[in-house]
Amino acid sequence: MFATEEDIRLFLEARKKIGIKPGLERMERFLEALGHPQHRLKIVHIAGTNGKGSTISYMQSVLKTAGYAVGTYTSPYFENYREQLLVNGEQIGEGDFIRLFNRLHETLTVFEAGEVQLTEFELLTAAAFLYFAEFRPVDLVLLETGMGGRDDATNICFPIVTAITNIATDHEQFLGKTIESIAEHKAGIIKSGVPVITTTENEEALAIISDIAKQKRAKLYTLHQQFDYKWIESNESGEQFEFSSMFVHSFLVKISMLGEHQVKNATLAFMILDYLKRYYAFIIEDEHLLHGFEASRWSGRGEIVSRKPFVMIDGAHNRAGMEQLAKMLKLHYPQKNIYLITALTKEKDVNEVLSPLYPLVAEICFTEFEHERASTAEQLFDEAEFEHKVIEKSPVAAVKWKQLQLKEGDMLLLTGSLYFLAELCPLFN
Structure with a gap:
């Protein structure tokens, strides 16, 4: 049992020695023992090489402005593990963090009585599902993959929307050295019948995503096809662009984070939000979009x-x-x-x-x-x-x-x- 946040930190740090162990079998069994908390959540699942956190930040800011309780799970942290479990941008409190991991530890002690040990990331992911389902129920969870997608611990969920940012080479020792191999891993988050929205522009990656979407009968929304942006103005205070889609003729957006890559991240966030508005009855007004996008910040990005x-x-x-x-x-x-x-x-x-x-x-x-x-x-x-x-x-x-x-x-x-x-x-x- 844990008495302090430091006890939990030491416990999780010790798990780093296990390393990265791709695959979902351990998570399936452990979450079953926890009562499948992930099944009680509405989830937007986001993969991609870069831009996942910024995209989540834009969405969280808009949805919070609209009055929703939004859980976010991202990695890694800057200063402490509690940063990874947020509701409306606020870290899980120290007391809840201790109670959450004591609840987790009760099940873990029995589960690990054999030789199976969960990794640091698997434990944090299970904790996120449990926190948002039982300790701090939320209207929506924005869930970032840790690495890749197909074999990532977060892929145990069944989301209402999946999204893929860009695809480029990274983590080649686990995902492969080619764009096609990396795309296969990241497109592994696509689920049967669940829409997938992407700002990926690499042709090889798009072909892989499209093929997997067809196999899963998942509606695919791609940049420059079903939605787009027009970059209008850029200065040190931020970027301004015009968003358009099959749902929206034109909407002017201002963001405070710098660079065209942030315009693309915001464009992806807008398309996901618009999908939630059209198909899941989320009430998102123009003023929520205007304020939420401009107010969004993401530490350590420009x-x-x-x-x-x-x-x-x-x-x-x-x-x-x-x-x-x-x-x-x-x-x-x-x-x-x-x-x-x-x-x-x-x-x-x-x-x-x-x-x-x-x-x-x-x-x-x-x-x-x-x-x-x-x-x-x-x-x-x-x-x-x-x-x-x-x-x-x-x-x-x-x-x-x-x-x-x-x-x-x-x-x-x-x-x-x-x-x-x-x-x-x-x-x-």
Whole structure:
């Protein structure tokens, strides 16, 4: 039994040693023992390489504005596990968190009497289903896959809508090295008769998604076909675009997060919301959309955490994410002298991931973070094909050192891994 939040943290941290174990058999059995809480929930299930969290953030903001209780389950966290279980943007309270995991632990003790052990992510996913079904009942759950889709622990649910953001290479050791293989994994969330909405534009990925949707008799809504956007205006305060679809002739939307990739994420969110309005009688008025989209924020996505000195953090951690980040920087900050501090997980190819930023930055400082998947600063430094590079093993020391050197017109950019950014949170709270 757990007496404190710290007890739970240590318990979950110990589960990281089990690693990643794709497959649904363990979750099926454990959730059966819990009474299938996932079956009592209305769920929107979202997969994709990048943009899942931002899409969820837009939807949550609009639905909260419309008066709904919305549960969100995303990963990883920045500062504590409770961040992953939100209702209307508010973390689960410490007391409920302890009660939830004690309830979970009662069933787990019996379930794991044999040799089967659940992973950290499986336990958190089961906790999310239980929390939203029993402890804090909600009108809708916005559920993000952890990795891939087909074999992801979240795929145990039967949603009312599925969505896929973009598809690009990432987690190749689990999902495969080709776009087609990765698309098959992510399209694995498609369920029989359940609509799937996607902003994927890669032709190979779209062909896979379309084939699986046809096999499952799932209605497919694709960008530039059943819905679209027209990017109208862009400045440092946000983006403005016009949304249109088979349901909506034209609707002007303003968002505060920067970049065309955020316009696409918001477009996907709008289409999902419109589907819920048309087919599930969700009451979403124009004013809910206008306020909800503009008010939406998502930590660590093009986020300016300091203006003097100018510091931006971004959760980009693969090549596609870096390409989106580079495009946004060129558009909004062409005059800035950019100094990059970065750390990556060890399965990443440093040049493959960071090369979109190479033409934009004056210097790269390689650092590292505490995680079993983290690369060393030395390895990144040695492999990086970039001339102006330095090493500082401590990310906090690296940031403090560079902040002191920044002048007017300079930007400090921190990106490469959400685990890396999590270690820097105390500096910018």
